[in-house]
Amino acid sequence: MIEVVCAIIKINGKILVTQRSEKMSLPLKWEFPGGKIESEETEVDCIRRELKEELNIDVDVQERLDPVVYSYPDFKIKLIPYVVKYISGNIILNEHAQYKLLNISELLILDWAEADIPIVNQIKTI
Numbered sequence: 001m002i003e004v005v006c007a008i009i010k011i012n013g014k015i016l017v018t019q020r021s022e023k024m025s026l027p028l029k030w031e032f033p034g035g036k037i038e039s040e041e042t043e044v045d046c047i048r049r050e051l052k053e054e055l056n057i058d059v060d061v062q063e064r065l066d067p068v069v070y071s072y073p074d075f076k077i078k079l080i081p082y083v084v085k086y087i088s089g090n091i092i093l094n095e096h097a098q099y100k101l102l103n104i105s106e107l108l109i110l111d112w113a114e115a116d117i118p119i120v121n122q123i124k125t126i
């Protein structure tokens with residue numbers, strides 16, 4: 001099972017979500033930015049590193065939400081969501097196809113990576 005942290009990034013009351021590129025696994029699916037935890041790395045360190053690498057932003061890590069375990073046809077994932085607050089940095093997309101800033105009520109319209117759907121439902125209440 002791979003362990004992946006993902007960030008629910010709050011910017012001025014909206015949530016930043018990203019679309020995976022055609023070249024990535026789960027192509028063109030929407031997700032919360034993040035990535036695989038490396039050995040010897042804490043979840044929080046991983047969030048900070050991935051957001052810097054993928055989006056060029058710095059954040060304040062606020063709250064850990066309930067992890068989701070999901071089995072895709074070819075791999076199993078433990079997806080660990082953290083609520084974070086945007087602090088600084090111009091958004092530069094280094095890996096993703098595009099991003100959107102959406103209200104929580106708009107999130108379910110997107111074509112999400114399957115593992116994210118329980119998280120989208122969970123954050124309706126944050």
Ligand SMILES: Nc1nc2c([nH]c(=O)n2[C@H]2C[C@H](O)[C@@H](COP(=O)(O)OP(=O)(O)OP(=O)(O)O)O2)c(=O)[nH]1
Nearest residue numbers: 004006024025026031032033034035036113115116
């Ligand atoms: N970052 C992120 N990954 C997610 C989410 N939901 C979900 O199923 N995933 C999956 C997609 C990837 O298989 C894996 C995250 O790994 P990654 O973002 O480092 O992806 P990657 O392109 O390096 O993976 P790979 O194709 O090289 O195996 O978790 C999510 O909300 N955020």
